[in-house]
Amino acid sequence: MTYILPTELHKMPLYFVYRRTNTHTSTSSEKYRGTFHAHQGIEILFVHQGKGTLIVDQKSYELRAGLIGIFQPFQLHHIQVELTDETPFVRSIVHFEPSLFEAYFDKWPAMHAFFKHIHTSKLPHACRYMMQESIELEQLFTTMYHHIPQLSKKDYFEEFSLFLVSFFRVFKSLWEQDDSPSEPSETRQSHQAERILKWLDTHYKEPLRLEQMSADLHLSPYHLSHLFKECTGSSITDYIAARRMREAMLLLSSSEQSISQIGEEVGITNSSYFCKLFKSHMGVTPHQFRKNLRAYR
Numbered sequence: 001m002t003y004i005l006p007t008e009l010h011k012m013p014l015y016f017v018y019r020r021t022n023t024h025t026s027t028s029s030e031k032y033r034g035t036f037h038a039h040q041g042i043e044i045l046f047v048h049q050g051k052g053t054l055i056v057d058q059k060s061y062e063l064r065a066g067l068i069g070i071f072q073p074f075q076l077h078h079i080q081v082e083l084t085d086e087t088p089f090v091r092s093i094v095h096f097e098p099s100l101f102e103a104y105f106d107k108w109p110a111m112h113a114f115f116k117h118i119h120t121s122k123l124p125h126a127c128r129y130m131m132q133e134s135i136e137l138e139q140l141f142t143t144m145y146h147h148i149p150q151l152s153k154k155d156y157f158e159e160f161s162l163f164l165v166s167f168f169r170v171f172k173s174l175w176e177q178d179d180s181p182s183e184p185s186e187t188r189q190s191h192q193a194e195r196i197l198k199w200l201d202t203h204y205k206e207p208l209r210l211e212q213m214s215a216d217l218h219l220s221p222y223h224l225s226h227l228f229k230e231c232t233g234s235s236i237t238d239y240i241a242a243r244r245m246r247e248a249m250l251l252l253s254s255s256e257q258s259i260s261q262i263g264e265e266v267g268i269t270n271s272s273y274f275c276k277l278f279k280s281h282m283g284v285t286p287h288q289f290r291k292n293l294r295a296y297r
Contacts, residue, residue: 014160015095018145019048024083036231038074038197041097042119044171045069046137049090052081056126063089068174069127070118073098074194074201076231077126092141094167096160104161105168114172122188130177136170193231196224200236204243205267208236244268245281252290259286 052063263274
């Protein structure tokens with residue numbers, strides 16, 4: 001059960017997934033490659049079923065039912081899943097750009113403070129085992145899942161805002177029931193690799209100019225490349241290619257743009273090269289990918 005709504009969070013502000021399931025027979029495009037990654041906005045992960053390891057801020061957590069993971073903007077994290085017939089990976093995701101919704105919490109000071117805490121504070125634990133079977137949360141997710149197909153685009157932002165306010169009311173209650181000791185809030189400091197990822201997320205559609213990137217980030221080209229490889233397991237050029245393909249997948253699934261237009265949109269002006277690169281990453285051409293998506297709708 002999946003709805004992928006935004007291509008970029010500043011354009012379409014909420015990504016919502018309800019009980020997405022991966023099994024050991026999932027296609028190669030759905031499997032986890034075991035590299036660190038980060039992204040714009042806040043992602044909150046709810047694990048319904050699964051087995052594996054999740055690493056955030058150099059801390060390792062057991063991936064299992066009941067886990068809630070909070071990934072702050074451009075925070076490096078790594079999910080390694082052990083998929084078997086008996087143990088698929090089933091999760092729900094709420095992913096959003098906090099700056100677009102913060103004003104909606106102004107009327108509720110306690111909830112607004114909690115919203116800011118999740119967004120900017122240095123959390124003592126990025127993952128907690130506190131979900132289990134929350135009937136209220138399950139009802140909220142189920143309602144949202146069935147409500148989305150009925151929405152027109154002009155209603156998206158209002159409905160998403162209402163959903164997030166309701167969601168944070170339930171989430172705050174779950175958080176406060178946890179037995180973890182409270183600690184004074186401290187603003188989270190970004191890792192250097194997170195600064196690099198943030199820069200790349202802004203500039204990935206442009207031709208890579210390492211000298212300009214180095215100047216903007218105040219790092220030498222060598223140190224920049226070495227640090228990025230060490231933290232993510234990927235070269236900068238490979239990461240940009242993967243980032244462009246992820247954006248291309250979203251555009252193929254959410255727009256009617258032509259293949260060549262989507263290639264240009266993600267920074268690849270040569271349509272033949274775009275199709276070749278997409279197939280090397282996804283195993284199918286962009287046309288086949290879009291055709292397969294439509295066959296399941």
